[in-house]
Amino acid sequence: MAGSQATERQAREVASESRPGADWEPVIVAFLCNWCSYAGADSAGTGRMVQPANVRIIRVPCSGRVNPRFIVRAFQRGADGVLVSGCHPGDCHYSTGNFYARRRLLVLKSYLEYLGIDPRRFETHWCSASEGQKWADIVRSISETVKALGPAQTLAGL
Amino acid sequence: MPRKLDVKTLGQAQGALRAEARRLLTDGTVSVFLGHEEGWDGLPVAFFAATPEEAGRLVWNPLVAFNLAKYLLDRLAGEEKVGIVVNGCGSLALDRILKDHRFPRERLYVVGIPCTGLLDPEKVLALPDEERERVLEGGEAGEDLYLKRCGWCDAPNPVVYDTLIGDPVPDEPVAQEYPRVVELEAMTPEERFEHFKGLYEKCIRCFACRNVCPACNCRECSLDQWEPLWMGRSTGASEQLMYHFIRAFDVAGRCIRCGECERVCSVGIPLMELNDKFLKDISELFGVKRPHVPADIEPLGQFALEDPDLEGAV
Ligand code: SF4
Ligand code: SF4
Ligand code: FES
Numbered sequence: 001m002a003g004s005q006a007t008e009r010q011a012r013e014v015a016s017e018s019r020p021g022a023d024w025e026p027v028i029v030a031f032l033c034n035w036c037s038y039a040g041a042d043s044a045g046t047g048r049m050v051q052p053a054n055v056r057i058i059r060v061p062c063s064g065r066v067n068p069r070f071i072v073r074a075f076q077r078g079a080d081g082v083l084v085s086g087c088h089p090g091d092c093h094y095s096t097g098n099f100y101a102r103r104r105l106l107v108l109k110s111y112l113e114y115l116g117i118d119p120r121r122f123e124t125h126w127c128s129a130s131e132g133q134k135w136a137d138i139v140r141s142i143s144e145t146v147k148a149l150g151p152a153q154t155l156a157g158l
Numbered sequence: 159m160p161r162k163l164d165v166k167t168l169g170q171a172q173g174a175l176r177a178e179a180r181r182l183l184t185d186g187t188v189s190v191f192l193g194h195e196e197g198w199d200g201l202p203v204a205f206f207a208a209t210p211e212e213a214g215r216l217v218w219n220p221l222v223a224f225n226l227a228k229y230l231l232d233r234l235a236g237e238e239k240v241g242i243v244v245n246g247c248g249s250l251a252l253d254r255i256l257k258d259h260r261f262p263r264e265r266l267y268v269v270g271i272p273c274t275g276l277l278d279p280e281k282v283l284a285l286p287d288e289e290r291e292r293v294l295e296g297g298e299a300g301e302d303l304y305l306k307r308c309g310w311c312d313a314p315n316p317v318v319y320d321t322l323i324g325d326p327v328p329d330e331p332v333a334q335e336y337p338r339v340v341e342l343e344a345m346t347p348e349e350r351f352e353h354f355k356g357l358y359e360k361c362i363r364c365f366a367c368r369n370v371c372p373a374c375n376c377r378e379c380s381l382d383q384w385e386p387l388w389m390g391r392s393t394g395a396s397e398q399l400m401y402h403f404i405r406a407f408d409v410a411g412r413c414i415r416c417g418e419c420e421r422v423c424s425v426g427i428p429l430m431e432l433n434d435k436f437l438k439d440i441s442e443l444f445g446v447k448r449p450h451v452p453a454d455i456e457p458l459g460q461f462a463l464e465d466p467d468l469e470g471a472v
Contacts, residue, residue, distance in 0.1 A: 069388065072403045076396055089467070099461035103444070106468050107410060107458065110439050115340065115403075116351025124468045153351055155358070155396040 003022040010123075026080035026146040027053045031070060033063045037085035039129035049136040052143040055083065062086065064097025068108040071122065078154055081121045081146035085138070087125040098126070120145050123150060161275030161308060162219055165297035167324060171271050172218035174323045175243055178269050179213035182241050188267050191241035192229055194222050201279045204229050218243070220277045220294060223305055224253035224418060227372050230261045239265050245273035247307060249316035250414040251372035253452040256318065258412070260375045270319030272327045275308045278421070306430075307417040310334060312448065334415075334448065336438040338431055358398035360425050367419035367429055373409035380404070402432060410436035411458040415450035 032038040035078050038059050044051060060066055063086025071082045084105060092098040105124050113119040123142055179191040193216040194202035202222045206215045206229075227246045233240050244252050249270060255261050281303050282290060293299045312332040316322065342350060368374045368381070381389050381404060388404060390397045405419075408428075413433050420429040440449045440457045443466060449457065 054471060069400075069404060073388075073401065076400055081254055089193055089463075096461065099463070099465070103458055103461050105441050106443055106466060107436065108407075109468060110443075111407070113347065114339075114350065114435050115354055115399075116347045116349075118347055121226060126469055153348075155355065155394075155399050 006084045024151065026054050026061060026143065026149075026151070027078065027148060028081040028083060028142055029079045029087065030057050030073040030083040031060050031063070032057055033065075033086040033093075034061050034099075035060055036087035036091065037063075037127045037130050037135070040127045040131045040135045041116045042087075043058075043132035044070075044130065044135040044139075045132075047132045049132060051136045051139040052136070054143040054146070055139050056133060062092060062094050062097035063101040064092070064094065066101060066105070067102065068104060071108065071112075075117060075121075078152075080149070080152045081123075081142055082123065083123050083138070083142055085125040085127045087129055116153070118149060118152075120149060161273065161304075161311070161314060161327070163277070163297040163299055165220075165295065166326070167274065168219055171323050172216070175218050175269060175271065176213050176216050178321060178323065179207055179216055179241060179243075180210045182267060183207065183210045183213055187239065189238040190233070191216070191243075192226050192233075193243045194218070194226070197424035201283060206233075216243075218271065220275070220297075220299070221279045221282060223276050223279050223421070224370065225372055225416060227252040227255045228375065230255060230266075231375060234261065237265070239267060241267045241269065243269045243271065244316050244319065245271050245276070246314040247273070247414070248314060248414050249318045250450070250452060251312055251416060253318050254372045254412065254414055255375055257452040257454065257456075258373075258375055266320075268319045268321075270314070270316030270322045272316070272322070272324055272390055273311075273314045274327060275314075276305050277303045278305050280421075288381040305417065306423070307415065311413065313451065317451075334437070334441065334450070336434040338428070339434045339438050341408065342431060342435075354399075355395050357427055357431075358395040358402060360427055361398045361402070362425055363393060363398065363401065364424045366422045366424055367427075370418045370422045371405075371409060372414060372416070372418075373412040374405070401445060402429075406436065407430040409433070411440055411449065411456040412452070413437065413450060414452065 032041060041057060063084060066084050074082045086098045086101060087093065087096055109119060109122055112122055125138050182188045183191055191213060192208040193205055193207060195205035195215045196217055197203035202217055204226055207216060226242055230240060256263055277299055282293060310332055315326045315329050381401065389401045415437060417430055423429060437449045440446055444457050446457050
């Protein structure tokens with residue numbers, strides 16, 4: 001239970017951080033696969049590339065680990081944007097995890113739009129460990145896009 | 159198009175079904191036979207016949223709407239063989255359970271009956287007495303009395319069976335269309351958000367939709383777990399959003415389009431709006447022509463190298 005209370009608290013923090021205001025900044029949750037994209041983000045950091053601080057990274061073993069529920073949960077608890085990034089198709093550490101993920105997330109993306117969530121709030125990318133620059137660009141572009149869209153419509157508290 | 163009820167054949171089928179169940183129970187092929195009997199209000203309810211005499215209580219009529227396959231999960235323990243009766247959509251539900259490896263085929267004896275259409279029990283029950291008699295005994299049912307799923311049914315003949323009672327009915331392909339989804343897709347995202355919010359707010363979380371669904375057949379439902387707590391115990395649109403997302407996504411690609419979840423909903427929520435979106439997308443994205451028919455590997459349990467890519471926004 002302690003675990004889930006901690007998650008609840010974190011979620012509330014995320015939600016309260018994203019209240020609109022003059023200096024409102026979007027909160028973007030990113031699920032990164034351990035083997036490529038997380039390392040890519042790391043190399044962007046060690047390379048001291050400038051990137052906005054809106055992205056909260058959650059490390060997962062593989063993009064195939066990303067249960068679509070994670071994404072809906074992030075939106076439900078107040079995220080303004082969600083990002084999933086994994087190894088390039090063909091490069092998955094577990095060979096095919098990202099191919100399964102691709103099918104699932106394709107369906108999910110269309111479904112989120114159907115539920116009324118702006119599809120620009122959810123992005124999927126393939127980013128390798130050596131693509132620090134690409135990661136920094138992804139972060140910049142999604143931060144700008146989501147900021148322009150404003151706070152996500154939310155059901156939190158209803 | 160809804161099929162044309164054939165009361166005479168239905169009556170004969172009921173006789174043949176009782177005889178077949180009696181035979182199976184007498185010669186020991188099965189130790190129980192799962193079918194329907196008449197409930198207190200005249201509507202059929204699930205019934206496990208355990209003796210040859212009890213086989214005489216089985217009914218087969220235009221109201222045997224709900225699929226029985228899920229009751230098999232109550233008989234998982236043990237080695238006994240179970241008999242079961244299915245029509246077309248009932249056999250899809252059974253095939254769902256079989257393809258999900260939730261019940262061994264060797265422990266089943268399946269009696270199939272080709273289907274000439276079924277009526278919505280609630281609607282028939284609501285009719286004035288004489289009219290109901292005309293419908294049930296004369297077979298004169300207006301199109302609106304049929305189950306919704308009869309309108310898109312493309313499997314009136316059982317797909318799994320050991321014995322078939324009666325002759326197969328004509329079985330033409332029916333294009334799977336999703337008109338309500340198309341309508342919703344034409345709305346703006348904001349309108350859809352409000353629309354679905356109304357849906358979540360209305361839900362009283364009775365779980366009837368999950369419980370009736372042949373594709374919702376896990377041993378332990380993640381919605382019942384405490385850790386992780388996917389759906390909070392407080393009621394409200396937010397938690398119900400999670401509930402409905404999980405229910406619909408977890409059956410995406412496995413839903414047999416029986417429409418039972420929508421039919422049993424206590425508060426009349428049009429749940430097929432959610433299920434049909436997945437069916438439509440899966441058929442369009444991955445070229446699956448009959449996404450509601452159980453397959454050995456379901457669309458979301460596989461991939462193709464040439465699947466559309468989704469890198470980047472929209
Ligand atoms: S229509 Fe509803 S009850 Fe039937 S399989 Fe699909 S989700 Fe389950
Ligand atoms: S049957 Fe209806 S009210 Fe009950 S949980 Fe499902 S959607 Fe909600
Ligand atoms: S390990 Fe990176 S996507 Fe599978």
